[in-house]
Amino acid sequence: MKGDKAMPLKLYAEENKVVACLMGEIDHHGAGRLREEIDGMLERMRPDTLILDFREVTFMDSSGIGLVMGRYRLIRQWNGAVEIHNPAPSIKKVMRLAGLDRIASIHASPPAKGGSTEKTEAQV
Amino acid sequence: MKVCNEMKLSFPSRSANEAFARTAVSAFAAALDPTIEELADLKTAVSEAVTNAIVHAYQEQIGMVYIHAKILENSRIVIRIRDKGCGIADVKQAMEPLYTTCTTGERSGLGFAVMEAFMDKVKVRSQVGRGTTVTLEKTILSKGAE
Numbered sequence: 001m002k003g004d005k006a007m008p009l010k011l012y013a014e015e016n017k018v019v020a021c022l023m024g025e026i027d028h029h030g031a032g033r034l035r036e037e038i039d040g041m042l043e044r045m046r047p048d049t050l051i052l053d054f055r056e057v058t059f060m061d062s063s064g065i066g067l068v069m070g071r072y073r074l075i076r077q078w079n080g081a082v083e084i085h086n087p088a089p090s091i092k093k094v095m096r097l098a099g100l101d102r103i104a105s106i107h108a109s110p111p112a113k114g115g116s117t118e119k120t121e122a123q124v
Numbered sequence: 125m126k127v128c129n130e131m132k133l134s135f136p137s138r139s140a141n142e143a144f145a146r147t148a149v150s151a152f153a154a155a156l157d158p159t160i161e162e163l164a165d166l167k168t169a170v171s172e173a174v175t176n177a178i179v180h181a182y183q184e185q186i187g188m189v190y191i192h193a194k195i196l197e198n199s200r201i202v203i204r205i206r207d208k209g210c211g212i213a214d215v216k217q218a219m220e221p222l223y224t225t226c227t228t229g230e231r232s233g234l235g236f237a238v239m240e241a242f243m244d245k246v247k248v249r250s251q252v253g254r255g256t257t258v259t260l261e262k263t264i265l266s267k268g269a270e
Contacts, residue, residue, distance in 0.1 A: 090164035
């Protein structure tokens with residue numbers, strides 16, 4: 001059961017951003033590995049912004065809230081910011097309950113590539 | 125209240141079983157024809173309670189987690205999640221939003237707040253050294269009734 005599954009995460013850096021596309025179900029079981037991978041990249045790149053893209057996340061409980069809050073605390077050490085992209089309604093409901101919109105901006109469209117300004121702020 | 129259907133599950137407190145537990149309960153609840161939102165609420169609440177048993181009740185040990193779910197005649201689902209772990213000394217404090225015993229900063233302290241927000245009723249009984257029972261209840265306003 002261990003190590004035989006691909007990491008449900010696509011992680012890349014562009015300009016001063018690190019983009020983490022999360023996938024599948026985020027719970028306590030999977031959050032530890034996600035945290036390690038994302039933190040490794042953040043500490044290497046020290047980006048201005050971490051984009052957490054939830055487009056392919058089908059389930060999230062409060063372990064996902066801890067995941068966002070922990071990364072926020074890390075990136076704040078060098079005054080970086082966290083953006084949350086594309087959470088499904090059920091995931092937005094958990095985020096809203098936790099007040100995540102107070103520490104991270106929440107966006108409805110795909111992460112901007114090459115300076116695109118298509119991003120729009122969504123109601124949370 | 126008449127019980128229309130029920131099921132029991134028991135499994136060791138390994139974190140891989142968090143997904144199994146919430147998926148099993150959601151499959152059981154599917155008979156009530158819940159909306160996608162209701163099903164997501166149930167799955168999330170069950171995931172929180174089972175995670176508490178795994179992370180807090182048994183901590184470094186592996187113990188058994190027991191789920192007993194019942195569907196009552198008025199489309200109400202009652203899910204009891206029980207462990208024989210360390211118990212909670214102060215249930216009221218444990219249920220306060222953002223309260224957590226975790227010192228790594230990776231647990232949000234929102235487990236009970238999520239359960240309370242997503243279910244109609246949450247009841248917690250606990251005895252230190254004996255274990256904890258969380259009972260979650262929700263009436264499913266099935267899609268057909270909308």
